[in-house]
Amino acid sequence: ELKVEQNPLFLSMQEGKNYTIYCNYSTTSDRLYWYRQDPGKSLESLFVLLSNGAVKQEGRLMASLDTKARLSTLHITAAVHDLSATYFCAVDISDTGTASKLTFGTGTRLQVTL
C-alpha cells in the first residue's frame, strides 16, 4: 500500500524567509504532483514532476523529485503572505501512465506572517 508523508504538517514563517516542505512516499513512482489549496477552495495544480531529477520553478516556489530516494521537495524562497495556503503532494502509481489515481499526503499548512 502506497503511503505518502509530508512534513512539516504546519509551518509558520516570516515574510522574506526560505523554507522547504518534504514529501516522502513508500512505493516506486515517477509521477508526483504538487497542489495548493486555499481555505474552502478547490485544489490548484502547481507542479507535475515526471522523472528522477526533475526540477520545476514558478515564482517563489521550486519543486524537485528524487525517485531513488522517493522524495520530493517544495522550496519556498523569500516567502510572501500570498503564499499562505495548504500544500499537498500526491503520487500516482497506476498503470495508466498519467494522473488518474492519486494518493495524497496529509498536507502542509503554510502561514506566512509579516
Place this chain on the structure above:
Amino acid sequence: NAGVTQTPKFQVLKTGQSMTLQCAQDMNHEYMSWYRQDPGMGLRLIHYSVGAGITDQGEVPNGYNVSRSTTEDFPLRLLSAAPSQTSVYFCASSSQYSNQPQHFGDGTRLSIL
C-alpha cells in the same frame, strides 16, 4: 470552458437518505476520480474511472457507488448516508497525457445528520 463542474455545492442529509453527487467535465478527459477530504487529512480516493463503462474502487469505496455511462459524467451515489460520510467531496478529471495534472472541481460540502 467550464472544466470540472460539481453539483450541488452544499447538501445536508439525514442518516439513511440516499443522494447523488453530480460531476461533469467538458475537456474530453478519459480519467475521472472521486475523492473525499476530511479535516486535517489529505484527499482519499473513493472510486475512479479510466473511461466510459469502466470503474474501479479506490481506498475508501464502502457506502458509495459510481457509474460512467458517458465520457463527460461521473456521478457518485451515497446509498444510505451515515454521519461518517460527512465530508467535502471532490471530483477530478485528467487526460491521457502524462505531463498533465488532475483538474479538480469546486467540491461538494456534505453534512449527514
